[in-house]
Amino acid sequence: MTQRALILFVGLFILFLAVGWTMGAANTSLLLVQSFAFALIALGLNIQWGYGGLFNFGIMGFLMVGGFAVTFVSYPVNGSFWSSEGPFMLARAALAFAAGALLVVGARNGHRIGIRGAWKTALVIVAWSVAYIVYRSQIDPAVKYIEANAGWVGGLGLHPVLGWAFGGLLAAGIAYIVGRICLGLRTDYLAIATIGISEIIRALLKNMDWLTRGTLTVSPVPWPTPIPQDLQAQGISIANSFIIARLGYLAIVIVILALIFFLVQRAYGGPWGRMMRAIRDNHIAAASMGKNVTARQLEIFILGSVMMGIGGAILVSFGQIYDPGSYQPINHTFLIWVMVIVGGAGNNWGAVFGALLIYITWMISDPVSQFLFNSISAQTSEWGWGAIPEIQSRASQMRVLVLGLVITVALRFAPRGLIPEVVKREGERAT
Amino acid sequence: MNELIFFFNTVLVSGTVLGSIYAIGAIGVTLIFGILRFAHFAHGDMMTMGGFIAFLLAAAFSAMGIVAPVPTGFLVLPIAMVIAAFIALGIDKGFYAPLRKRGAKPVTLLIASIGVTLIIQGLIRLFFGSGSYSFFETETKQLFKIPIPIEGVTRTINFTQPQLLMVVVTVIAVLALHLFLTRSRLGKAMRAMADNADLAQVSGINTKLVVRVTWIIAGALACMAGTMLALDVSLKPDLAFNIVLPIFAAAIVGGLGQAYGAIAGGFLIGFAETLAIFNWAILLRPFKDMVPFALPTDLAVVPTEYKLTVAFVILVIVLLWRPTGIFKGAST
Numbered sequence: 001m002t003q004r005a006l007i008l009f010v011g012l013f014i015l016f017l018a019v020g021w022t023m024g025a026a027n028t029s030l031l032l033v034q035s036f037a038f039a040l041i042a043l044g045l046n047i048q049w050g051y052g053g054l055f056n057f058g059i060m061g062f063l064m065v066g067g068f069a070v071t072f073v074s075y076p077v078n079g080s081f082w083s084s085e086g087p088f089m090l091a092r093a094a095l096a097f098a099a100g101a102l103l104v105v106g107a108r109n110g111h112r113i114g115i116r117g118a119w120k121t122a123l124v125i126v127a128w129s130v131a132y133i134v135y136r137s138q139i140d141p142a143v144k145y146i147e148a149n150a151g152w153v154g155g156l157g158l159h160p161v162l163g164w165a166f167g168g169l170l171a172a173g174i175a176y177i178v179g180r181i182c183l184g185l186r187t188d189y190l191a192i193a194t195i196g197i198s199e200i201i202r203a204l205l206k207n208m209d210w211l212t213r214g215t216l217t218v219s220p221v222p223w224p225t226p227i228p229q230d231l232q233a234q235g236i237s238i239a240n241s242f243i244i245a246r247l248g249y250l251a252i253v254i255v256i257l258a259l260i261f262f263l264v265q266r267a268y269g270g271p272w273g274r275m276m277r278a279i280r281d282n283h284i285a286a287a288s289m290g291k292n293v294t295a296r297q298l299e300i301f302i303l304g305s306v307m308m309g310i311g312g313a314i315l316v317s318f319g320q321i322y323d324p325g326s327y328q329p330i331n332h333t334f335l336i337w338v339m340v341i342v343g344g345a346g347n348n349w350g351a352v353f354g355a356l357l358i359y360i361t362w363m364i365s366d367p368v369s370q371f372l373f374n375s376i377s378a379q380t381s382e383w384g385w386g387a388i389p390e391i392q393s394r395a396s397q398m399r400v401l402v403l404g405l406v407i408t409v410a411l412r413f414a415p416r417g418l419i420p421e422v423v424k425r426e427g428e429r430a431t
Numbered sequence: 432m433n434e435l436i437f438f439f440n441t442v443l444v445s446g447t448v449l450g451s452i453y454a455i456g457a458i459g460v461t462l463i464f465g466i467l468r469f470a471h472f473a474h475g476d477m478m479t480m481g482g483f484i485a486f487l488l489a490a491a492f493s494a495m496g497i498v499a500p501v502p503t504g505f506l507v508l509p510i511a512m513v514i515a516a517f518i519a520l521g522i523d524k525g526f527y528a529p530l531r532k533r534g535a536k537p538v539t540l541l542i543a544s545i546g547v548t549l550i551i552q553g554l555i556r557l558f559f560g561s562g563s564y565s566f567f568e569t570e571t572k573q574l575f576k577i578p579i580p581i582e583g584v585t586r587t588i589n590f591t592q593p594q595l596l597m598v599v600v601t602v603i604a605v606l607a608l609h610l611f612l613t614r615s616r617l618g619k620a621m622r623a624m625a626d627n628a629d630l631a632q633v634s635g636i637n638t639k640l641v642v643r644v645t646w647i648i649a650g651a652l653a654c655m656a657g658t659m660l661a662l663d664v665s666l667k668p669d670l671a672f673n674i675v676l677p678i679f680a681a682a683i684v685g686g687l688g689q690a691y692g693a694i695a696g697g698f699l700i701g702f703a704e705t706l707a708i709f710n711w712a713i714l715l716r717p718f719k720d721m722v723p724f725a726l727p728t729d730l731a732v733v734p735t736e737y738k739l740t741v742a743f744v745i746l747v748i749v750l751l752w753r754p755t756g757i758f759k760g761a762s763t
Binding site: 189408411 | 464469470472526529530533535537538539541542543545546547548549550551552553554556557560561672675676679680683687734736737739740742743746747750751754
């Protein structure tokens with residue numbers, strides 16, 4: 001860490017203290033937990049974009065997947081589902097899915113039995129359609145039945161930390177599929193493809209009422225640490241219980257973040273990180289040195305997505321509610337991009353710094369602009385121009401504008417971020 | 432026959448309208464990509480902005496008591512397009528030109544366009560809140576009903592006046608663009624620059640002028656597409672976000688940088704979306720008594736909620752099958 005980075009972190013600490021002083025300890029502890037969870041997600045993007053040069057505009061999708069995973073694993077068991085016909089019908093749908101997948105794989109291997117060219121294409125298309133129809137014929141009645149009788153599938157009632165791990169795992173699985181389809185594409189195609197996939201994930205999780213309860217939302221999702229209500233039962237005052245409970249949660253988040261940060265930082269300097277940067281800077285040269293560019297990029301895409309999945313799961317557990325309708329590309333994809341760009345892509349300290357700084361800016365721009373609007377409004381009514389209407393709702397929209405201005409200014413005046421990546425070259429060291 | 436007319440009304444009419452909107456939006460994306468070599472993500476929000484400009488003008492017009500035989504939205508469209516073109520020029524001057532001068536990579540410009548997206552959306556939300564607006568609060572949509580002179584047909588072919596005008600306006604815009612690109616000196620310069628920017632510059636083409644013209648065309652077309660979308664459904668600050676994906680899909684499917692490809696891609700995506708969510712069981716209804724088993728009642732390819740996935744699936748298939756799009760597109 002350079003002196004510049006140290007000064008910036010000290011400044012950030014003072015900013016947090018100032019915010020804590022004005023907003024109170026309970027709000028600040030909430031802000032801290034969320035900003036550290038976002039730091040984890042930003043590290044994930046920093047691996048993908050900073051180390052590997054991969055464009056992922058689908059962060060929202062991975063956060064949603066992580067959130068779904070922790071909800072599914074840690075929410076209490078829904079007895080009326082397990083005692084109904086539902087599991088049986090779902091198993092049949094899964095079988096239909098497997099049979100369809102087998103059919104498609106078989107059709108794709110049609111050349112082995114002598115079906116070639118246009119005939120093979122036709123066969124693959126037919127196989128896809130048959131598989132889709134078979135799957136729909138099983139899943140549609142199952143969905144109807146579950147929604148009518150049990151409401152939804154419910155959870156598994158396991159520990160939330162298991163759910164976070166499952167979130168990472170599920171994100172890895174999806175990242176594998178996405179990566180296999182899209183990583184061969186050029187940068188801008190990859191960007192639009194990942195946006196598309198995250199929108200599809202959102203559409204699915206929002207409308208699969210039988211699995212996620214969709215817009216009905218699931219709550220309360222349990223915590224891994226005692227929740228404030230538990231502490232209140234032990235006789236701790238309400239105000240203190242929130243602070244203590246959130247600090248307990250914060251401790252877990254910081255431990256996870258520190259562990260992952262350590263691993264990622266070590267990986268950056270190691271042979272693996274050097275190889276990744278070589279691929280990022282010139283993938284043709286790296287390929288000619290015998291590196292398997294596509295496989296390595298897939299690897300780093302999956303690793304980054306795992307961190308996003310875990311981060312998304314931590315956020316949902318902390319908020320205690322899983323609401324697929326609340327996910328927005330601005331709040332969950334672009335916000336994280338701004339964090340990494342402003343902080344400094346390729347530098348982990350930069351990514352964490354950017355995450356903390358941007359999250360706090362994002363959160364306080366609402367009250368600050370409300371204050372600003374109120375004072376302007378007081379001024380204009382004094383001048384007889386009338387007050388600004390609907391200050392509250394307008395102020396809450398200011399964050400989007402602030403975010404846009406921040407990224408524009410950062411690109412203009414600090415294109416490599418506030419704590420930029422330190423690039424060491426042999427020649428420079430010699431001089 | 433009634434069922435066929437229903438098919439015509441729901442699929443062909445709305446598919447044409449949707450396809451026109453996608454095509455007009457995709458032309459802008461593809462032109463910017465061809466000339467400046469970056470994916471302009473703020474295009475969707477430039478469309479929303481155009482829609483809001485037209486909305487404000489329409490409100491001003493009806494406040495002044497100006498009435499026309501066409502909906503006010505179409506009356507103000509040319510003025511709104513001019514304003515939007517100037518704003519697009521301003522956006523380029525303020526946000527992209529400094530980065531280009533520094534020699535920034537296309538990826539940096541792409542990220543800058545995200546910044547522009549956020550700023551435009553923030554401003555729109557700041558001034559208009561997050562509710563939805565309609566052009567037709569004071570005036571009504573005129574509905575055309577054309578009866579079919581065949582015995583036993585009770586349904587009529589239905590479409591609204593805005594829908595008809597949209598198709599007309601799209602045809603005019605596409606023809607004008609075609610003439611501009613093939614006949615005018617500037618249009619030829621534009622195509623030359625899209626093919627090879629360096630070669631165009633050494634041949635004496637004023638590349639700065641071409642860039643400006645590109646932004647003017649893209650801005651005006653974005654405004655047009657946004658207004659048409661707002662006229663067809665309703666005007667919301669987050670209108671663009673749902674449409675930026677199909678538009679990029681259309682531009683990529685057609686081959687980035689290819690204006691004609693964008694038109695084809697737009698209509699392809701528009702029709703694919705409407706065909707995919709159409710309930711095909713309706714077409715089978717006349718044969719209900721002829722078959723011994725019960726026909727299913729719901730035969731849509733995908734449920735309506737998953738309309739967005741259609742554009743994306745087409746995009747993926749095209750990219751796997753022909754990575755540069757149907758018409759060979761440019762590459763960075």
